Amino acid sequence: MSYTTADPGPPALRLASTGTLTYGLSVGEVLGVSTLNGARLIAGRAGLERIVQRLNVMEVPDILSWVKPNELLLTTGYPLRNTPQSLGNLVADLDERGLAALAIKLGRYLESLPPEMIEQADRRGFPLILLPNDVGFDDILNQVLTDILNRQAAVLARTEEVHRALVQIVLCGGGLQEIVNEVASLLDVAVVVLDAEQRVLAGAGPEEHIQAMRAFNAVSAHGVPPQGGNPGGSGLAAHTGGSGHPRLSGLSGGDHLMVPVVAGGFDHGRILAYSPDGALRETDLGILERAATVAALVVTKQQAVAAVESKYRADFLRDILAGRAGDDDRVVAHCAGFGWDLDRPVMVVVAELDGRARPGEAETRPGRQPEAEAPVTRGRGADERLAQERLAAAWTAVVRRHDRGAAVASFAHEVVAVVGADADDALATGPVHTMLKEASALFAEHLSVRRTFSTGISRTVGSPAALPEAYEQAVKAVRVGRQLHGSGARAHFDQLGVYRLLSLVSDPEELHAFVRETLGELAGDDEPELVDLRRTLQVLLETNLNVAETARRLHFHYNTLRYRIGKLERMLGPFTEDAHLRLNLTLALHVLRMRGI
Numbered sequence: 001m002s003y004t005t006a007d008p009g010p011p012a013l014r015l016a017s018t019g020t021l022t023y024g025l026s027v028g029e030v031l032g033v034s035t036l037n038g039a040r041l042i043a044g045r046a047g048l049e050r051i052v053q054r055l056n057v058m059e060v061p062d063i064l065s066w067v068k069p070n071e072l073l074l075t076t077g078y079p080l081r082n083t084p085q086s087l088g089n090l091v092a093d094l095d096e097r098g099l100a101a102l103a104i105k106l107g108r109y110l111e112s113l114p115p116e117m118i119e120q121a122d123r124r125g126f127p128l129i130l131l132p133n134d135v136g137f138d139d140i141l142n143q144v145l146t147d148i149l150n151r152q153a154a155v156l157a158r159t160e161e162v163h164r165a166l167v168q169i170v171l172c173g174g175g176l177q178e179i180v181n182e183v184a185s186l187l188d189v190a191v192v193v194l195d196a197e198q199r200v201l202a203g204a205g206p207e208e209h210i211q212a213m214r215a216f217n218a219v220s221a222h223g224v225p226p227q228g229g230n231p232g233g234s235g236l237a238a239h240t241g242g243s244g245h246p247r248l249s250g251l252s253g254g255d256h257l258m259v260p261v262v263a264g265g266f267d268h269g270r271i272l273a274y275s276p277d278g279a280l281r282e283t284d285l286g287i288l289e290r291a292a293t294v295a296a297l298v299v300t301k302q303q304a305v306a307a308v309e310s311k312y313r314a315d316f317l318r319d320i321l322a323g324r325a326g327d328d329d330r331v332v333a334h335c336a337g338f339g340w341d342l343d344r345p346v347m348v349v350v351a352e353l354d355g356r357a358r359p360g361e362a363e364t365r366p367g368r369q370p371e372a373e374a375p376v377t378r379g380r381g382a383d384e385r386l387a388q389e390r391l392a393a394a395w396t397a398v399v400r401r402h403d404r405g406a407a408v409a410s411f412a413h414e415v416v417a418v419v420g421a422d423a424d425d426a427l428a429t430g431p432v433h434t435m436l437k438e439a440s441a442l443f444a445e446h447l448s449v450r451r452t453f454s455t456g457i458s459r460t461v462g463s464p465a466a467l468p469e470a471y472e473q474a475v476k477a478v479r480v481g482r483q484l485h486g487s488g489a490r491a492h493f494d495q496l497g498v499y500r501l502l503s504l505v506s507d508p509e510e511l512h513a514f515v516r517e518t519l520g521e522l523a524g525d526d527e528p529e530l531v532d533l534r535r536t537l538q539v540l541l542e543t544n545l546n547v548a549e550t551a552r553r554l555h556f557h558y559n560t561l562r563y564r565i566g567k568l569e570r571m572l573g574p575f576t577e578d579a580h581l582r583l584n585l586t587l588a589l590h591v592l593r594m595r596g597i
Contacts, residue, residue, distance in 0.1 A: 024053035024070060027101045027127045027146055032148060035139045038132035043118040046125035050100040051420035053148065061504045069098030072144070073097070074137050077110035087113065091120045091128070103140075108133075160184060160285040166294040175204035176298055181273075184289045184342050186283050187273055193261065193295055195269040205274070208390055215274040263296035271295055313338055314409035317416065320464060321348075321471040322509065328403065331464040340418070343407030347421040348458040349432060350474040351395055351439070352414045353387055353451060354487035389450050391415055394442040398435050414478075418467065421460040432457060452488040454478050459493055476503045483594050498590055511591045518588040520571060534589075536564050537572075539585050545576055 004111045028048035031039055041048075051070050058075035060066075067073060073094065074186040080087060094102060106112060113128065121128045132141075162183075176193050180202040182192040190205025192213045256274045260267055271292045273284065317336065319325040320342075325334070332343045392410035399408045399417050408417040424431060436455055443453065456477030458470035473493040480499050481491025493500060505511055516523050520533040535552060541548045553560045565576065575581045 006404060015479055023152070024143065025048065027052060027072070027129075029147075030072060030101075030144055031129070034141050035135055035143045036129075036131070038135070040462070042113065042126055042128040042130050043121035044101070044127035046123075047101065047127045050125075052100045052144065052473040053300070055144060057137055064093055064097065066088040067097055067099055071099050073099055073102050074104075074140065074541065076105045076108065081109040085118045089112050091117055091124060091126050094126045095126045099126075103129040103131050105131045105133055108271075108590065133135065147239070151435070159290055160512075163259045163294070166291055170298060172293060175293055175302075176235075177204075179291055179295055179298065180204045183271075183273070183287065184330065185288060188276075189273045189275040189284075191271065191273045191291075193271050196267060201269065209276065210483065213274050235303050241381065250390070256287050257285050259285070259292040261292050262297050263300045268296060268299045276594065278470055280508060310409070313407075314411065317407055317409045318411065320467055323468040325464070328464045333463075335407065338407070339405065339449040340407040342418065342422070342464050342467075344405075345421045345460050345462050346418050346467075346470075347432070347460050348470040348474040349417045349419060349435070350414050350476050351391060351393060351417075351453050351458045352455075352482075353384075353453050355451070363491050388413075389441055389526075391453055394439045395435075398440060401438075402435055414475075416471070416474075440488075454482045454489040455491070456481060457490075459490045476500070478505075480594065498587070499594060502591060502594060511594075515588045515591050518584045519592075520570065520574075523592070533564065533568060537562070537568055537585065538564070539590050540568075541582060541589070545582075 052072045053070040057072045061079045184204035190209035193201045194204040395415045401407045408418040456474040458473035461470045477491040477493045481489035
């Protein structure tokens with residue numbers, strides 16, 4: 001048995017079920033108060049870090065119904081004098097109910113504690129304290145509760161002072177970097193703010209510490225609510241022992257704290273503090289929570305400003321593409337205020353998510369206008385909205401990286417970019433091809449469900465007045481390219497060939513009538529035999545009526561193919577001799593490939 005004292009340092013804390021901070025003293029600190037100078041620790045040394053938040057006095061044998069977690073239970077042993085057989089289970093019962101420790105006076109009602117009780121306390125890390133006989137419970141209650149309240153008031157005062165300082169930074173026009181600098185200075189540790197995609201928004205401290213926190217946040221699963229999770233909770237990156245009290249976990253040999261930055265029910269990222277030498281204390285979590293709150297205000301303000309600016313830019317670009325923004329000089333001058341350079345050869349790039357239909361997609365009109373921003377409440381769920389936002393963010397980042405003077409905006413169902421064009425720019429090798437590859441990779445990087453988008457590119461134009469036509473070309477390239485090549489298609493308007501001419505027909509019904517008149521029974525998909533014959537016709541036309549090559553491609557016997565050609569001519573006419581009929585049949589087959597656009 002030995003006396004145990006503790007240096008009264010900062011108050012201990014724990015995370016309550018609501019996620020709020022509550023303060024208390026550790027058992028070791030309680031043993032250090034002046035009224036307990038003569039107290040001895042009998043057993044349970046491993047539990048000296050247990051938290052004491054309240055005190056209780058044991059007056060009845062069935063005390064278990066009246067105890068609460070984090071209590072220091074005081075007793076003279078009087079209620080236990082006639083039931084020594086229950087002492088062996090008392091430690092286990094109190095520990096299971098979350099009590100911090102049991103302090104007892106011996107001699108008057110109990111001469112000693114049974115060995116099994118001491119053994120069990122040591123095994124569970126449940127402190128058993130022997131109180132001096134000359135100390136009154138009222139003195140213990142008064143001093144310990146006073147210390148708890150004083151410590152809590154001091155920590156809250158410091159936290160409030162920090163909060164006022166951080167708010168003042170924001171009121172004076174400061175941003176995330178200034179907030180991070182202030183917190184890093186107060187805690188004397190490295191601090192970083194990360195967004196939900198692990199990008200560093202602001203950081204203070206050595207670069208290796210910032211990267212270590214970024215890497216840890218990417219794999220951490222402790223104390224951090226998932227995205228869109230509990231908006232009111234606070235996150236402590238801690239492992240929890242059996243007692244339920246948090247302990248800071250290691251990060252590259254040091255300690256860290258982590259708190260989510262939450263506003264409006266949305267998780268905007270994390271603020272982390274890291275000290276390689278373990279200088280962080282659990283009380284610093286309160287300061288970090290205040291910093292997260294202020295950071296959330298900054299983030300929402302930035303988002304609100306960005307949303308207004310983005311809408312204004314998108315509206316003006318929509319007016320340009322609709323031909324209602326004014327003459328070229330006015331457009332060029334206005335765009336210069338946005339940082340856009342349209343006084344040069346440019347091309348329009350349109351990117352659309354695959355897997356959803358555009359309103360009015362069944363018909364194409366020459367005077368089509370760019371679509372207005374559609375409300376997200378109809379036909380677009382949260383996943384669709386998120387995918388559209390990711391697509392816009394990916395294209396914005398990539399276009400800004402390659403062309404600082406390009407215009408880029410997100411419309412209701414598409415992302416539109418007006419980028420500079422070189423004279424020899426080509427889809428397969430030019431800058432636009434590089435942008436397409438990088439945007440695809442960036443878009444797919446952070447989506448849990450695989451999505452693709454198709455891209456259409458217009459011809460190069462030399463003035464803003466030609467942009468409406470270029471926009472129409474890009475949109476047609478998207479739609480025709482997707483029909484010909486499937487999801488993820490990339491098409492240049494000039495590469496559409498005959499399909500570009502067919503797409504200019506304003507009445508789809510006229511195309512369908514042409515197909516029915518030209519192909520007759522072969523226009524339908526109901527009969528497998530007719531579909532097979534149509535495939536034979538298509539390969540024949542592709543090989544320029546080369547019977548041997550067609551038979552090889554279709555794996556037919558030569559005579560079988562000759563029979564099929566005769567049957568096709570009886571159905572369609574003498575196309576092997578009539579060049580005009582072959583042209584009509586070829587066009588009809590092309591229209592069938594474009595069905596649905």
